Amino acid sequence: MTQKQHFDATSPKKISPKKRVKLSSRHHMAILWQNFARDTGVTAKDATLREKVSVVGRVGILMLSCGTGAWRVRDAMNTIARDLEVTCSADIGFTSIQFTCFANGHSYSQVLALANTGVNTDKLNTLEHFVKEFETVYAPLTIQQIHKEIDKIQSQKGNYAPLDAGLAAAIACAGFIFLLGGGWPEMVCAFIGAGLGNYVRRKMIDRHMTTIANVAVGVAVSCLTYLVIFKTIEALLHIPAGHEAGYIGAMLFVIPGFPFITSMLDISKLDMRSGLERLAYAIMITIVATLVGWLVALVVDLKPANFLPLGLSPLTLMLLRLPASFCGVYGFSIMFNSSRKMAATAGMMGALANTLRLELVDLTNIPPSAAAFCGALLAGILASLINRYNGYPRISLTVPSIVIMVPGLYIYRAVYNIGFNNIGVGALWLTRAALIIMFLPFGLFVARVLFDKDWRHFD
Secondary structure (H helix, E strand, O other): OEEOOOOOOOOOOOOOHHHOOOOOOOOOOOOOHHHHOOOOOOOHHHOOHHHHHHHHHHHHHHHHHOOOOHHHHHHHHHHHHHHOOOEEEEEEOOOEEEEEEEEOOEEEEEEEEOOOOOOOHHHHHHHHHHHHOHHHHHOOOOHHHHHHHHHHHHOOOOOOOHHHHHHHHHHHHHHHHHHHOOOHHHHHHHHHHHHHHHHHHHHHHHOOOOHHHHHHHHHHHHHHHHHHHHHHHHHHHOOOHHHHHHHHHHHHHHOOHHHHHHHHHHHHOOOHHHHHHHHHHHHHHHHHHHHHHHHHHHHHOOOOOOOOOOOOOHHHHHHHHHHHHHHHHHHHHHHOOOOHHHHHHHHHHHHHHHHHHHHHHHHOOOOHHHHHHHHHHHHHHHHHHHHHHHOOOHHHHHHHHHHOOOOHHHHHHHHHHHHOOOHHHHHHHHHHHHHHHHHHHHHHHHHHHHHOOOOOOOO
16 A cells, blocks of 8 residues: 655644645745654654655755765665665656655655755765664654754755855866966966856855856856956966967866766666766756857957977976875865865875876876776775775765866867867867766776675675
């Protein structure tokens, strides 16, 4: 027998006008979770099936809102369900969950959806600790008390203000542009352009502006700011015009690294719905960002030419790549709302993994895609070892540390050339980018297979 959801369905009496609650006026209506919990004083294990399901679903949708993949969301929901002595079967997408819980011959289904998506690694870390401690700490509480604890997690504010987010993007893109081959003029211009661009984008996000709008405006602001700063430096210091090529680095803060990586990991675990939806979202962000960048370049006559040679020795270049990679990964981690300690940990991982990748390309005949696999594999191994030590979620460490390996420059050059009908050249850059993007999550997958016994099996 299946119990369908009805508002206050357990009460046979009509609700008096005084007891009526004000329903949400949002387009994605906010759920009044406290209405699922009756103040009966019984523990969560002795609560009704409907009340237990409200906890399972709420934990799942909160995990999903943090940007983690379907496998981790399902694992958290299953853990809560087992502790509450129910069986859970879930179909998880990118922004929605459909699931049913079974107990004592009855079933109860829910459909939950997010209004928007994002990445919040600090909240994800808090939720994972909540799930691990649920059996001993939270299961003895009432459903009402559990929802109050989840309220605290849900209302947890971000760690950083828009100014901090802008500074993080500035640091990340300045490091990124050096790793791509840019010198100090490109780094200075990218630092200011990316910082202002992400600051504006973050302010728009805080005002709930739609995703495409905040991406487009953020990219446009970053590219135009780069141009203004570059022309100022060029006039004052008479630097070569070739340094304008670094404007691409100023827009790389919008790279959708989390959905790109988690989409491939979900597909590898046959969570096809979640994986394909994440991939579609990542492609949408990439297309919007590159098209806006191309239009700005077309209007102001910027060209993605090769960077001017730095003239550094191999040893000097390697030693400089380590701090540049650290800064890039640290900045991206801060943008993902990691704590400073978690961001520093990811930064050190990324410094080793990304420098290994770049040195393999420079010093051997290994293709860039294979080098990306090696770098991601090292990042995955380090994340698994660190996870055993301090419990940081692997994905909160691995994704920031390999986002810097995503070939944003290749993708932009592909779109730029296709925009000018240079289809052959554009297809070549796009193929190179696709190979690297596919090999990055493959490296993480292999690391998880080696170090996570649950990941090795499909069930």
